[in-house]
Amino acid sequence: MNPSARTALGGLGMVLAAGAYFLTVCLCSAATVRPMAMLLTLLALSAAFLFYNRLRDRLKLPMLALSAMVLMDLVSCFYAVSKKFALHEILKVMTAFCLTLILLAFIGGEKPERRLAELLEGFSAFAGLVSIDLLSTRIISTPVMTALSWFSTDYLDIPAVEEGVRMTSILLYPNTFATCVGIGVLLSLGLSVSSERPRQRAVHLACLFLNSLSFVLAFSLGASIMIVPAFLALLALTGSEQRTSLLILMVETLAVALLAAFPISVTSMTAWNGVRPIPLMCAIGGAAALCALDLLVGQKLADKLKGHGKAVTALVASLLAVLVVFVIAACNLTIGASLQPGESLRRSAYPAPGAYTLTTEADGDPTVVIQSQNRENAVMHTYLDLYQGPLSQAAFTVPEDSQVVWFTFCAAEEVRLDSVEYVGELGSGKVPLDYLLLPGFIANRLQGLWSNQNAIQRFAFFEDGLRLSRRSPVVGLGLGAYANSVNGVQSFYYFTKYAHSHYIQTLVEQGIVGLALFLGMMAVGMACAWRGRKKPLAPALGAAVVFIAGHSAVEGTFSHFASLPVIFGVFAATGLCCGDKIPLPAWMEKKAVKNGLALGICALLALFEVLLGCNIAARNLVTDPSNLEQLAQAAALDPFEKADYLLTYVVQVGASETDEEIREKADEYAARLAKLDSNSIPIYLAEYYLQTGRSEQGLVQAEKYVNYVSADATVWQKTFDLLEQYEQDTEEYRAGVRHIADLLDAWNEQNLGHIELDGQAQAFIARMRE
Secondary structure, eight states: OOOOHHHHHHHHHHHHHHHHHHHHHHHGGGGGGHHHHHHHHHHHHHHHHHHHHHHTTOOOOHHHHHHHHHHHHHHHHOOOOOOHHHHHHHHHHHHHHHHHHHHHHOOOOOHHHHHHHHHHHHHHHHHHHHHHHTTTTTHHHHHHHHHHTTTTTTTTOOOOOTTTTTETTTOHHHHHHHHHHHHHHHHHHHHHTTOSSSHHHHHHHHHHHHHHHHHHOOOOHHHHHHHHHHHHHHHHHHHHHHHHHHHHHHHHHHHHHHHHHHHHHHSSSSSOOOOHHHHHHHHHHHHHHHHHHHHIIIHHHHHHHHHOHHHEEEEHHHHHHHHHHHHHHHOOOOOEEETTTTTTEEEEEESSSEEEEEEEEEEOEEEEEEEEEEEHHHTTTOOEEEEEEGGGGGEEEEOOTTOEEEEEOHHHHOOOEEEEEEETTTEEOOOEESSSSHHHHHHHTTTGGGGGGHHHHHHHHHHHHHHHHHTTTTTOTTHHHHHGGGGGSSSSSOSSSSSSOOOHHHHHHHHHHHHHHHHHHHHHHHHHHHHHTSTTTTHHHHHHHHHHHHTTTTTTTGGSTTTHHHHHHHHHHHHHHHGGGSOOOOGSHHHHHHHHHHHHHHHHHHHHHHHHHHHHHHHOSSTTTTOOHHHHHHHOOOSSSSSHHHHHHHHHTSSSSSHHHHHHHHHHHHHHHHOOOOSSHHHHHHHHHHTTTOHHHHHHHHHHHHTTTTTTTTHHHHHHHHHHHHOSSHHHHHHHHHHHHHHHHHHHHHHSSSOOOOHOOOOOOOOHOO
């Protein structure tokens, strides 16, 4: 077979493999993750059996560090405050780990690290292409969505965009989608500059463009910030002979991706309502344009600069200067804006405290809503209204503690706003309208940047996570603990399952031990890439680790089903590429120890397979939730959702007349459940005890419930509704209700949030306080 045919065949194989990998990862979402976890664990064990020697020999330090972290995750399930929450998290971890082991075992031949990197690059590019087509023609995305819908309900009618803000993606969550395509960008850069054949380079350039355009359209602020140090690491790790070519390629890619984003922003950043060819045309045309630009300009310029160190230095300095100037200009060069009937435009400014009026040049008089936010408002996503009415009459006063002022212009008919300016005694300034050099969705996303409420609220997540971590600082509270427990330490109610920082999430769930393992894994990945930087792919892999480490500080990258396989794959590829650059201690190089490590990983997989099998068997066992015998058998079998079956048993028995043995068993189960820390169980136990005339125990469980989920207003409302339903005319009962009401008053006094009950509950409390 001639080289061209071999290259074409190899390329087709990688496309098919990337597509299969993409579909497999998508099926690891919530609706189908249990059967997929069973299947992938079985396949991983089979792969370990079939390719035992290869897998054993590839367990270098990065993979061992990853395996240690996964082991800690699994161990923490056994002491987790909620094993049901722990199950939801360990399923994602284990499916990603099994996928990684399968790839390590099956990928053979020369340069396996390159094949693995190409697979990850192809996965992210394919996800990007499908996501872009969701905005466009849906010629590509419809067959994909149809195939996925045969197995999963997670991909039915998913939104393609946050309107006017960003693309959401086929992977359901835009910030972790940005993690995947950001890694894809870095790997594509490394694969492109290290390609030996022009056609091979062209394929990687096409993937590079798709990943880059997807990264821009998803526009995650955290990912956009954290990829900058990754790019710097990539340049630092790349050898001088390739650095110029790499830098030119990075600039070319940025320019083409931004240019392609403009028409998509203008035509397609709204809910999909029919065929829109522009996004797909930009994706395909942009990939072709990047290949042509690289061939006709980039490579020739890089060749001319070889051996001209001073010229290269001058070029680098010039490009950095141009980039800085462009960023400053893009954020400051504004023009007027046109509003169509029913359209609105939201912009921000930072006037000093004081009184202001608005002056405008416009051909109409739209409505304007002016709002202010201080830090407390930003944290709680609330606003202080300053003015609402015709733009021509707008006058407002900015409070002393204001951090940002928002202007929302709404048009009942078509209007052109050429300029809007706020004028006051302490100064004046322009309200930005359209931005000359930025796509509209990026301009929208950058509003309020210096007082970004999402960023400020993340600090609340972090603070609450640190409070939780104090409950068990050494080994943490187990997987899923943040989602289970965070409402009990919040100063105002917000819904989130994750701390949006994997460092803090790990500190809560695995304590200092887990955090040390996580940091160790990052350090090992970076150290291997540094020591092996002369290898072609090491710089890109090292940069990917830097990006993962940075983005994990501000996002739950290790908590999403789609980003985990890509992240784990980066560490596996790092091990293949340069894992031997940090040699293991002599005793770990012994064959017996290596066998022990490999068999230990297999034992971990087998244990998980058994535990998950018991969970699935228990779910299949309960065909009738009112069948007490089935519930008892399922509770004995299931290590993860045991509490659900015990609670269902207790609720089914309730206050009904039953024989003494069943009542004793229900009381035993209730006593066991009362020892658990849960955000839902205590209210059911409170009702069980109140139903059966044990008001003292019922009040104890009611108090436990409101204390554990204290920031949630619905919890307090539900509790007082229950207490009123089983009201007793005794001083002990009244005192118990008064005590819980006092807890509510104390919470309202001590926290930012304010919980208000309905009139009936307030009347009940007043009656208990008489």
